[in-house]
Amino acid sequence: MSEKPRLKGSHVALLVALYEYGTLTFGDVRRVVRADYEYCNLVVEELKMQGYITEERIGMKRRIRVFRLTEEGRKIEKKFYEILR
DSSP states (O other): OOOOOOOOHHHHHHHHHHHHHSEEEHHHHHHHHTSOHHHHHHHHHHHHHTTSEEEEEESTTSOEEEEEEOHHHHHHHHHHHHHHO
């Protein structure tokens, strides 16, 4: 069984924000992670590859990127909150 890569602080910050707010746009992701476009895009892609978040494109030209936790992402978030209590 292969192990998932370790989560970094930026990953955790984004997962916590998604857990609290439900959905975030890419602009929201940039505010949460506090980094430039390239780094935020990397964080998003890593979390998508690990199966923790999904991305949906909305709007007339499908330019607005919206992110949500997957069921797997919700499970890991519950573990974070149990640890932090």
